[in-house]
Ligand SMILES: Nc1nc2c(ncn2[C@@H]2O[C@H](COP(=O)(O)OP(=O)(O)OP(=O)(O)O)[C@@H](O)[C@H]2O)c(=O)[nH]1
């Protein structure tokens with residue numbers, strides 16, 4: 001038997017021949033090993049611990065404990081607070097209210113967008129004539145062009161929660177252009193209208209606009225002026241030439257008489273007479289030669305190379321098959337004066353859409369379609385070889401700004417527990433993590449008070465005055481003493497499978513969403529924004545820009561972490577930032593008002609938006625200003641109060657389960673009692689700020705304890 005020529009497979013050359021096989025194999029082994037060895041460095045829990053340590057604004061001394069046992073026990077969110085007073089989020093089992101950092105729903109959110117909206121231009125009119133077998137030159141039958149589409153805006157309460165669709169990518173939005181008319185008297189189709197849907201709470205401001213109709217009018221006036229000037233110069237030149245010729249003829253006659261009898265004299269005399277007669281008779285050849293000269297002189301004077309076009313030529317479409325003679329003899333009629341279908345809103349457009357708009361509001365009106373040639377038939381001009389062009393359309397650059405119109409705005413330092421509270425109040429899946437700036441964009445949730453099943457989920461709220469917490473018998477004591485039952489109000493169970501409170505991420509509430517229609521309030525919305533830090537108004541941290549989302553909330557809830565140092569200091573720091581933000585906004589508004597006053601001076605009509613065709617704006621200019629100075633003292637310059645300080649507010653003293661929370665709460669309570677009684681100034685330092693009933697509601701959001709009190713308190717404040 002012949003020996004194999006190949007050496008028995010030792011595998012020696014295989015890696016060189018098939019490196020991919022080996023790379024694959026080799027890769028597999030270390031990956032799993034690496035995973036095991038490096039995983040602890042990259043897990044979320046590790047990141048959170050690291051960041052927590054760095055920021056040191058966590059939930060107290062117990063929070064940096066070992067999280068290894070986190071998944072061993074089943075979630076017990078109804079556990080009483082007293083079971084383990086030193087528990088921190090890291091020690092607790094994961095649950096809906098203590099989720100892993102990767103358990104959250106990403107929401108695409110944008111609160112600002114700059115977009116140029118273009119209305120559609122009108123389609124052109126058509127030049128056409130009927131032609132049939134025995135009718136070679138029938139009447140004009142060109143169709144009219146279709147009107148261009150318009151752009152509208154509508155604020156909707158449901159379905160839109162953010163401006164991300166406007167902010168994303170596209171910087172311009174176009175309505176449809178009207179189609180041009182066609183032969184056989186077929187009119188062009190209308191351009192499609194465009195409706196921009198925005199969430200309630202959107203403010204729209206015009207930045208710039210281009211109106212081709214206005215440009216056309218200006219171009220027409222310039223062309224007409226030039227044409228007049230040209231005609232004047234031509235006439236002058238002709239008159240000068242005629243006078244000169246007449247003078248020459250006279251001179252020639254005189255010199256001829258002086259040479260009576262000579263042949264030459266007789267000849268020149270005859271020529272001069274001829275010339276004189278021709279001038280007097282308006283002889284064509286002579287006139288045309290002087291006219292051409294005069295026109296050339298006028299063109300030279302105006303710096304033109306050709307005769308100027310009729311001023312309104314650009315508004316007409318000429319029949320392409322026109323002969324040069326027809327072109328020469330073309331006399332265009334006056335451009336017909338026409339009204340736009342919809343009146344373009346006057347500049348500058350400013351809308352504050354604080355309520356759903358029943359009817360769309362016009363932003364940019366579409367252009368008119370051009371007229372077909374039958375419109376220009378007359379006795380003198382039975383076969384018009386022209387039609388009009390479609391009107392150009394307006395384009396407006398607009399700034400959109402969304403100020404969420406939640407009923408309650410949560411304001412707190414980073415890591416205070418705002419998102420956990422939102423999760424406890426609603427079915428929001430806002431991100432929660434034990435580090436600062438977990439929340440990078442606002443979250444909004446809806447608290448449903450009535451599930452429309454005939455039985456209110458939440459019993460009628462007590463009036464805030466009858467529910468005023470006190471240091472001794474207040475809710476904090478209730479939480480501790482009533483630890484076995486999660487709610488003092490019995491019927492509200494904040495956790496568990498039959499959770500009645502839903503998050504309406506897809507249904508943005510408005511200030512009147514709950515009590516809309518005059519009935520009892522059925523829901524309210526809560527906005528959770530990124531944490532504020534000291535100096536946020538100087539753009540530290542994530543800045544104060546997100547405060548715009550709580551600026552118009554009905555009630556402000558200051559979320560203070562009872563386990564993170566002095567709660568009073570935290571509250572004062574928050575109010576200081578809010579106050580500075582309010583002042584900033586007020587200055588901005590004042591500046592804008594002054595700018596507008598200058599803009600609007602020219603036409604003297606500042607009565608709001610000129611929205612035509614019955615489109616009604618729910619809030620125009622007046623609505624805008626009034627919303628900003630709703631609580632102000634009537635716009636009197638420096639005497640204006642801060643709006644935000646005039647809002648009802650309360651403190652949510654969260655993380656009540658942590659040690660030292662009791663003392664901290666007691667001090668906070670005392671301080672707030674003093675503020676209510678007027679012994680202490682308002683924490684923002686603003687005079688006349690709202691201090692009717694400054695409450696601190698202790699909760700442990702992570703356990704879902706005490707959140708029902710917040711629901712009642714808010715309902716009481718909103719219904720005030
Ligand atoms: N012990 C305890 N921990 C809580 C409570 N509420 C929240 N936490 C923890 O506090 C940490 C921060 O919670 P978040 O809800 O993310 O805080 P936040 O205010 O939204 O933070 P930012 O979004 O960064 O501003 C998390 O680890 C929570 O588990 C509570 O009532 N008790």
Ligand SMILES: [Mg+2]
Pocket residue numbers: 418419420431432438439528529530
């Ligand atoms: Mg958060």
